[in-house]
Amino acid sequence: QVQLVESGGGLVQAGGSLRLSCAASGSTFSIDVWSWYRQAPGKQRDFIARITSGGSTNYADSVKGRFTISRDNAKNTVYLQMNSLKPEDTAIYYCNADAYVGLVAFSARNYWGQGTQVTVSE
Numbered sequence: 001q002v003q004l005v006e007s008g009g010g011l012v013q014a015g016g017s018l019r020l021s022c023a024a025s026g027s028t029f030s031i032d033v034w035s036w037y038r039q040a041p042g043k044q045r046d047f048i049a050r051i052t053s054g055g056s057t058n059y060a061d062s063v064k065g066r067f068t069i070s071r072d073n074a075k076n077t078v079y080l081q082m083n084s085l086k087p088e089d090t091a092i093y094y095c096n097a098d099a100y101v102g103l104v105a106f107s108a109r110n111y112w113g114q115g116t117q118v119t120v121s122e
Contacts, residue, residue: 002026002099002111009093009116012085016120020080022095022113032108033098034071034078038091038118045094049080063089085120093118 008020024031032053039045048060049069057069068081078095092115098108 002029002097002101002109004095004097004111004113006093006095006113006116009118011119011121013121014086016085017081017083018085018118020082020093020095020116020118022078022097024076024097024099024111027101028103029076029099029101030105031071031073031076031078031097031099034069035096036069036078036080037094037096038089039094039115040091043091048093051078082118085118087120087122089118089120091118092116 003025004022006020006022008018012018033050035050036048037045038048048063049067051057051069051071066084071078094115095113097111099111100108
């Protein structure tokens, strides 16, 4: 099994930057696709960024040009660099991974982190 733990959230002023990290741990596994989602109080959880094993990325329109997703396969970690933050970026941010688990795996399983709070003040 795989456990995902986010870090790097906090309070920042509008226009500032934060870098979120999400590290995977557990038994033998390989991460295929990493994603980031966010959820504000009373709202649905929204997709914001994804990176494939081949390095292809895609972003929600709301963050395109401001956020950058990257991965370090040696560290089993995904990052979300957030620049030019706006108050509307305030949310709990969740990482998500499709992972092949075990020495022999024929399909990926999906995992979620516990979330990290990002608050952007005006």
